[in-house]
Amino acid sequence: MEQSRTARIGKNEALFREVNESIRNVAPIEDPMFEVLCECGAKSCTEQFEIPITEYESVRSDPALFVLVNGHQAPDVEDVVEDEGVFLVVRKRPGVPEEIARATDPR
Numbered sequence: 001m002e003q004s005r006t007a008r009i010g011k012n013e014a015l016f017r018e019v020n021e022s023i024r025n026v027a028p029i030e031d032p033m034f035e036v037l038c039e040c041g042a043k044s045c046t047e048q049f050e051i052p053i054t055e056y057e058s059v060r061s062d063p064a065l066f067v068l069v070n071g072h073q074a075p076d077v078e079d080v081v082e083d084e085g086v087f088l089v090v091r092k093r094p095g096v097p098e099e100i101a102r103a104t105d106p107r
């Protein structure tokens with residue numbers, strides 16, 4: 001696996017995670033769903049989808065987990081842990097991908 005690609009994907013994903021954290025912070029408390037940006041790490045990706053806040057919170061409780069549009073996963077750096085149809089929850093592989101994910105965890 002090429003290290004620079006792994007690092008680039010990891011950094012982009014971390015960036016989108018931060019944006020989603022900002023959105024989360026301003027989302028109405030009474031709303032059970034909120035719209036997030038795909039955290040797939042592709043620079044050109046601007047896709048959004050709705051996720052239950054409870055699910056988002058459980059994903060964010062683990063720094064190695066990310067949410068992304070179904071089909072946007074990078075199988076060489078992450079494993080799908082939940083298939084929700086429209087979106088997936090993925091776990092970063094141990095090693096560089098996971099280290100970046102932990103180092104950039106905003107929580």
Ligand SMILES: [Zn+2]
Nearest residue numbers: 038040045072
């Ligand atoms: Zn995407």
